[in-house]
Amino acid sequence: MPNLIIGQSGGPTAVINASLAGAFSAAKEKGIKTVYGMQHGIKGFLRGETVVLDEILGSDENIELLKRTPASFLGSCRFKLPDVDGDCEIYEQIFSRLHALDIGYFLYIGGNDSMDTIKKLSEYASIVGSDVKFIGVPKTIDNDLAVTDHSPGFGSAAKYIATVVRELVCDCRVYDVEAVTILEIMGRNAGWLTASAALARSRDCEGADLIYLPEKPFDEEEFIAKVRTLAAKKHSVVVVISEGIRTADGKLLCERGENDSSVDAFGHKIMSGAGKYLETSIRKRIRGIKCRSVELSTPQRCASHFASLTDINEAFAVGAEAACAAVSGESGKVVIFVRKSDSPYECATELRDVHEIANVERKVPDEWICDGYVTDDVVRYIRPLIQGELSPIIEDGVPKMIRL
Amino acid sequence: MPNLIIGQSGGPTAVINASLAGAFSAAKEKGIKTVYGMQHGIKGFLRGETVVLDEILGSDENIELLKRTPASFLGSCRFKLPDVDGDCEIYEQIFSRLHALDIGYFLYIGGNDSMDTIKKLSEYASIVGSDVKFIGVPKTIDNDLAVTDHSPGFGSAAKYIATVVRELVCDCRVYDVEAVTILEIMGRNAGWLTASAALARSRDCEGADLIYLPEKPFDEEEFIAKVRTLAAKKHSVVVVISEGIRTADGKLLCERGENDSSVDAFGHKIMSGAGKYLETSIRKRIRGIKCRSVELSTPQRCASHFASLTDINEAFAVGAEAACAAVSGESGKVVIFVRKSDSPYECATELRDVHEIANVERKVPDEWICDGYVTDDVVRYIRPLIQGELSPIIEDGVPKMIRL
Numbered sequence: 001m002p003n004l005i006i007g008q009s010g011g012p013t014a015v016i017n018a019s020l021a022g023a024f025s026a027a028k029e030k031g032i033k034t035v036y037g038m039q040h041g042i043k044g045f046l047r048g049e050t051v052v053l054d055e056i057l058g059s060d061e062n063i064e065l066l067k068r069t070p071a072s073f074l075g076s077c078r079f080k081l082p083d084v085d086g087d088c089e090i091y092e093q094i095f096s097r098l099h100a101l102d103i104g105y106f107l108y109i110g111g112n113d114s115m116d117t118i119k120k121l122s123e124y125a126s127i128v129g130s131d132v133k134f135i136g137v138p139k140t141i142d143n144d145l146a147v148t149d150h151s152p153g154f155g156s157a158a159k160y161i162a163t164v165v166r167e168l169v170c171d172c173r174v175y176d177v178e179a180v181t182i183l184e185i186m187g188r189n190a191g192w193l194t195a196s197a198a199l200a201r202s203r204d205c206e207g208a209d210l211i212y213l214p215e216k217p218f219d220e221e222e223f224i225a226k227v228r229t230l231a232a233k234k235h236s237v238v239v240v241i242s243e244g245i246r247t248a249d250g251k252l253l254c255e256r257g258e259n260d261s262s263v264d265a266f267g268h269k270i271m272s273g274a275g276k277y278l279e280t281s282i283r284k285r286i287r288g289i290k291c292r293s294v295e296l297s298t299p300q301r302c303a304s305h306f307a308s309l310t311d312i313n314e315a316f317a318v319g320a321e322a323a324c325a326a327v328s329g330e331s332g333k334v335v336i337f338v339r340k341s342d343s344p345y346e347c348a349t350e351l352r353d354v355h356e357i358a359n360v361e362r363k364v365p366d367e368w369i370c371d372g373y374v375t376d377d378v379v380r381y382i383r384p385l386i387q388g389e390l391s392p393i394i395e396d397g398v399p400k401m402i403r404l
Numbered sequence: 405m406p407n408l409i410i411g412q413s414g415g416p417t418a419v420i421n422a423s424l425a426g427a428f429s430a431a432k433e434k435g436i437k438t439v440y441g442m443q444h445g446i447k448g449f450l451r452g453e454t455v456v457l458d459e460i461l462g463s464d465e466n467i468e469l470l471k472r473t474p475a476s477f478l479g480s481c482r483f484k485l486p487d488v489d490g491d492c493e494i495y496e497q498i499f500s501r502l503h504a505l506d507i508g509y510f511l512y513i514g515g516n517d518s519m520d521t522i523k524k525l526s527e528y529a530s531i532v533g534s535d536v537k538f539i540g541v542p543k544t545i546d547n548d549l550a551v552t553d554h555s556p557g558f559g560s561a562a563k564y565i566a567t568v569v570r571e572l573v574c575d576c577r578v579y580d581v582e583a584v585t586i587l588e589i590m591g592r593n594a595g596w597l598t599a600s601a602a603l604a605r606s607r608d609c610e611g612a613d614l615i616y617l618p619e620k621p622f623d624e625e626e627f628i629a630k631v632r633t634l635a636a637k638k639h640s641v642v643v644v645i646s647e648g649i650r651t652a653d654g655k656l657l658c659e660r661g662e663n664d665s666s667v668d669a670f671g672h673k674i675m676s677g678a679g680k681y682l683e684t685s686i687r688k689r690i691r692g693i694k695c696r697s698v699e700l701s702t703p704q705r706c707a708s709h710f711a712s713l714t715d716i717n718e719a720f721a722v723g724a725e726a727a728c729a730a731v732s733g734e735s736g737k738v739v740i741f742v743r744k745s746d747s748p749y750e751c752a753t754e755l756r757d758v759h760e761i762a763n764v765e766r767k768v769p770d771e772w773i774c775d776g777y778v779t780d781d782v783v784r785y786i787r788p789l790i791q792g793e794l795s796p797i798i799e800d801g802v803p804k805m806i807r808l
Contacts, residue, residue, distance in 0.1 A: 163802050
């Protein structure tokens with residue numbers, strides 16, 4: 001039986017290591033002798049950066065720690081392979097390295113760009129007649145992967161956001177002065193994370209007053225009018241916006257301010273500042289009102305101290321399924337979720353062709369977005385994904401982790 | 405037996421309501437018939453905004469929820485009473501309201517400015533021969549109250565910061581590109597919160613590389629040199645700074661940038677931007693390095709989902725002690741902590757004259773601050789305060805709260 005290698009790619013999540021734990025555990029159960037990890041994804045693999053995981057992860061305690069450790073244990077990369085029909089040198093290099101380590105199964109945990117890697121590697125394998133199996137394991141806090149009901153990583157980010165919004169709503173209302181608080185949530189194009197702020201609302205918490213997703217054009221005049229109306233009725237107004245909200249002309253709100261913006265290694269715009277922009281706008285246009293903006297920032301994707309147990313279990317399951325699929329001979333596939341029922345929540349894993357998934361972006365449906373808020377569909381859809389907690393293993397008052 | 409009233413003032417914390425729970429519970433145990441809450445502190449009290457707490461808090465379930473609900477349950481204010489020897493109209497108004505409700509005991513949960521309120525009200529009571537007893541209950545995430553070993557609220561903020569710094573350190577190191585991350589922590593003048601980032605470091609986490617408190621002048625040239633040296637050795641450099649760091653001329657770093665600043669109701673500067681300023685500075689001066697800044701922002705003071713159990717218990721205890729002290733005839737006093745031992749941690753409550761405490765700011769000792777980091781004294785001092793967790797009561801996947 002050949003060996004198996006696993007890599008992690010793209011932005012980290014709070015539960016991406018649970019998928020690694022699931023894949024490793026299943027691979028060992030299937031009798032695979034050596035499970036390799038690639039450090040810094042395919043980019044590190046190309047430099048020969050591999051590590052044998054068998055000893056490092058070969059204890060129940062370490063698997064438990066791994067499930068609770070945020071960010072990519074193996075390191076990550078943002079690296080897009082060239083098209084298969086172009087220059088093949090890089091593919092030759094990859095396959096020769098795979099051959100040298102006697103690897104028959106290649107698992108890649110990542111988002112859209114990583115599924116593109118699985119797609120291309122499996123295509124190349126077909127072309128050259130390699131029998132290495134390539135399986136994609138989805139992860140993304142943004143929940144923007146197509147075909148699958150949802151993606152591991154999203155549930156924990158949603159749980160964290162809903163919780164923090166509740167706490168912030170409490171904090172914002174303590175003074176009896178008119179104040180507007182703007183919370184800026186991650187999400188370039190898909191508003192799933194921002195929408196999850198709607199789960200903050202319940203009998204004991206009014207939640208956010210307004211929620212704006214990037215899927216619909218943002219009208220600043222209407223927004224100011226809505227804030228004015230709300231501020232006349234209640235002293236604390238809480239607005240949740242996505243970092244990626246845009247005006248009708250397609251221009252990012254954060255580009256309207258004086259904030260500079262730059263691009264990451266994939267050429268994606270690094271954004272910040274939509275909240276700051278609106279804070280300034282409200283201060284200028286609604287006299288005498290206190291306004292501040294809060295960016296929830298990176299903790300959204302790495303707050304494993306309060307991750308969703310459902311998410312951790314599902315992340316573990318997709319990792320395990322991927323290993324089993326590879327061993328059973330599947331390739332060019334991705335493990336996805338199919339939801340059977342919302343309540344009681346039932347969800348199964350399935351395999352799908354990676355071509356269906358790679359490079360497609362799934363957004364919040366139009367009919368789930370209403371005028372400055374979201375519909376109950378959002379709550380019905382997200383609620384099951386944030387259920388349960390896995391107590392951190394505490395040492396010296398802080399959650400214990402595992403480090404490579 | 406006369407009635408008792410409790411108020412909350414100043415910035416909220418994750419455990420300020422545990423003090424309210426403790427005060428309420430002890431007052432009822434002492435046989436006080438009616439326990440009033442003032443809404444929005446003394447400012448609301450002056451407008452007659454009081455609420456009877458007996459029914460609202462009269463169940464074990466609600467007390468448990470209150471201990472887990474962040475921010476000031478009763479609302480808060482930032483309001484400083486005039487000097488007692490000046491215009492007395494406001495004092496007459498307060499005492500006439502106290503008389504109307506047959507209040508004999510007045511507890512005020514707050515920070516430095518709130519202890520000033522207790523000082524002035526007890527002074528006025530002496531002058532006019534009133535036998536209303538005034539007791540202060542300390543709270544502040546900043547830990548800047550004098551005389552007491554530490555303040556309730558700090559331990560939970562420190563636990564949250566240490567935890568989030570650990571998670572962010574994991575997140576920051578996933579890519580193999582040279583990157584500097586700057587984490588900006590709350591703290592105008594006292595660096596206790598920023599110092600608590602040192603608790604992130606342990607066998608399984610390298611923690612932050614540099615820590616800068618507002619107590620020592622910040623030298624930008626030295627800082628850039630240090631970052632350069634670190635970046636040559638490791639790919640991810642994490643720097644934790646206080647929002648209040650200043651250059652040797654006393655100028656706030658955030659005032660050096662183009663960020664506008666404003667003042668709150670106490671005339672304190674509202675600051676943000678030291679992290680942003682340094683981010684820009686590093687980008688300009690260290691070519692090719694990736695740099696971003698993250699403000700930990702408001703969640704630092706309201707993350708009750710991961711509060712310190714030690715802090716909750718101590719907050720409850722100071723509230724209870726204050727009620728007992730008032731009933732036993734004490735006035736013009738504050739409940740403080742005296743630490744007997746670090747390990748095993750032993751800490752007792754004591755009463756001190758409010759004059760010793762009000763308007764004095766306690767900073768991190770000079771000898772606990774070293775060149776770009778803090779000494780082990782910081783860890784020894786803070787570690788016991790972050791021990792233990794009180795599981796949130798979860799409903800629908802998010803922590804349940806109680807609302808007035």
